[in-house]
Amino acid sequence: MKTVLILGAGFGGLELAAQLSDNVAGEVRVIVIDHNDGFTFGFSKIDVLFKGHTPDGVRIPYAELTRPGVEFRQERVTSIDPATRHVSTDRNEYRPDILVVALGADYDPAATPGFVEDGYDFYTVEGACRLRERLTSFTGGTIVLGILSVPFKCPPAPFEAALLLHSLLVERGIRDATHIQLISPMPSPIPVSPSTSEALITAMSERGIVYRPNTKIHSLDPAQHLVRTDTDTVPYDLFIGVPKHRVPDVVQACGLTAGGNDGWIAVDPATLATRHPGVYAIGDCADAPVPRAGVYAEDAARTVAADIAAHLHGTPSTATYAGRGVCYIEFGDGQVGKVEADFLSGPKPHAPFSGPSSELAQEKVDFARTRRHRWFHHSR
Numbered sequence: 001m002k003t004v005l006i007l008g009a010g011f012g013g014l015e016l017a018a019q020l021s022d023n024v025a026g027e028v029r030v031i032v033i034d035h036n037d038g039f040t041f042g043f044s045k046i047d048v049l050f051k052g053h054t055p056d057g058v059r060i061p062y063a064e065l066t067r068p069g070v071e072f073r074q075e076r077v078t079s080i081d082p083a084t085r086h087v088s089t090d091r092n093e094y095r096p097d098i099l100v101v102a103l104g105a106d107y108d109p110a111a112t113p114g115f116v117e118d119g120y121d122f123y124t125v126e127g128a129c130r131l132r133e134r135l136t137s138f139t140g141g142t143i144v145l146g147i148l149s150v151p152f153k154c155p156p157a158p159f160e161a162a163l164l165l166h167s168l169l170v171e172r173g174i175r176d177a178t179h180i181q182l183i184s185p186m187p188s189p190i191p192v193s194p195s196t197s198e199a200l201i202t203a204m205s206e207r208g209i210v211y212r213p214n215t216k217i218h219s220l221d222p223a224q225h226l227v228r229t230d231t232d233t234v235p236y237d238l239f240i241g242v243p244k245h246r247v248p249d250v251v252q253a254c255g256l257t258a259g260g261n262d263g264w265i266a267v268d269p270a271t272l273a274t275r276h277p278g279v280y281a282i283g284d285c286a287d288a289p290v291p292r293a294g295v296y297a298e299d300a301a302r303t304v305a306a307d308i309a310a311h312l313h314g315t316p317s318t319a320t321y322a323g324r325g326v327c328y329i330e331f332g333d334g335q336v337g338k339v340e341a342d343f344l345s346g347p348k349p350h351a352p353f354s355g356p357s358s359e360l361a362q363e364k365v366d367f368a369r370t371r372r373h374r375w376f377h378h379s380r
């Protein structure tokens with residue numbers, strides 16, 4: 001029986017394990033490795049920050065992973081040799097027939113001078129908890145939200161944070177005493193979807209949030225609480241940043257990033273195969289022409305699962321990565337919008353937008369529930 005080793009039990013790794021369990025259980029042995037003991041959705045960090053959820057409440061323990069044909073192992077990947085598919089962890093050595101790297105993206109907060117000393121973030125659960133604590137003692141002033149580098153996870157997330165911050169400060173009666181500014185190096189919030197961008201820009205303007213696109217932040221001056229952009233300096237009382245993203249160290253060290261843009265893993269965008277036979281990379285760590293988001297990692301996992309099944313059955317592989325996914329966007333006050341993007345299946349990307357509603361808020365809850373069920377428990 002062939003072995004498929006999946007490194008990383010995040011959006012991509014969990015979807016791939018579920019697909020293989022559904023379609024080729026009994027034909028392959030699937031081992032999934034992650035150094036954490038549980039999975040947390042990216043958007044749960046927003047729930048921790050703004051909706052009073054606890055880290056334990058949003059964590060799904062990997063002990064719940066009971067899919068047929070799938071073994072979970074809590075281990076840290078310490079080295080990968082893509083040429084021989086030899087993987088070392090802190091507890092074991094592996095030489096699988098098929099290796100899938102789904103280790104996600106790490107952060108490099110030190111890449112922006114002053115950010116570690118004087119900035120807050122909500123891109124980790126710990127960061128969201130720390131910022132939540134800081135906001136409880138915030139009594140008014142200037143909050144600057146800055147996107148420090150591109151690409152970053154979930155392009156709508158900083159805009160969601162700005163809108164939810166507005167609602168929180170209104171609730172606490174200190175919105176009038178607070179100036180909120182969002183600074184982004186990108187030309188628009190969601191470049192692939194003009195209708196989504198327009199809705200977010202309108203929502204920010206209605207709430208008095210100042211939005212500065214096309215503006216790159218170079219550094220913070222912690223002593224004077226100043227943001228330095230390429231054109232000016234902006235004073236702040238509280239700086240919240242989306243840190244620069246990068247591949248995890250173990251990926252950086254293994255050579256898989258050779259040929260990829262800006263230090264991401266080079267893949268064939270149609271199949272997610274790397275240049276090493278039997279080695280794929282999916283999700284945030286891969287240099288596929290899609291944003292970094294769980295839904296695209298999930299779609300990549302489906303493509304790779306179909307490719308693996310075709311190889312096992314000796315049939316030609318017809319799976320082609322479409323880069324499709326539905327992203328939900330929090331607008332505050334229980335209202336959620338939705339953008340349905342398709343990056344690669346047509347002649348050009350398109351991404352229609354559905355305006356915020358409480359029905360879509362429920363759809364987002366259902367989205368998380370179906371993933372939890374599919375990834376951790378039974379088929380379909």
Ligand SMILES: Cc1cc2nc3c(=O)[nH]c(=O)nc-3n(C[C@H](O)[C@H](O)[C@H](O)COP(=O)(O)OP(=O)(O)OC[C@H]3O[C@@H](n4cnc5c(N)ncnc54)[C@H](O)[C@@H]3O)c2cc1C
Nearest residue numbers: 008010011012034035042077103104154283284293294295
């Ligand atoms: C605030 C926020 C909001 C978001 N909202 C959304 C949203 O609404 N919709 C959406 O689709 N996406 C959203 N995302 C993005 C989404 O969370 C990621 O894009 C997605 O998780 C990527 O999936 P992945 O499988 O590539 O990586 P991940 O899900 O990050 O999984 C990688 C796994 O690898 C493990 N790992 C890393 N290094 C090692 C190692 N050395 N050894 C062992 N294990 C290791 C990690 O523990 C992790 O579990 C959001 C992200 C954030 C931060």
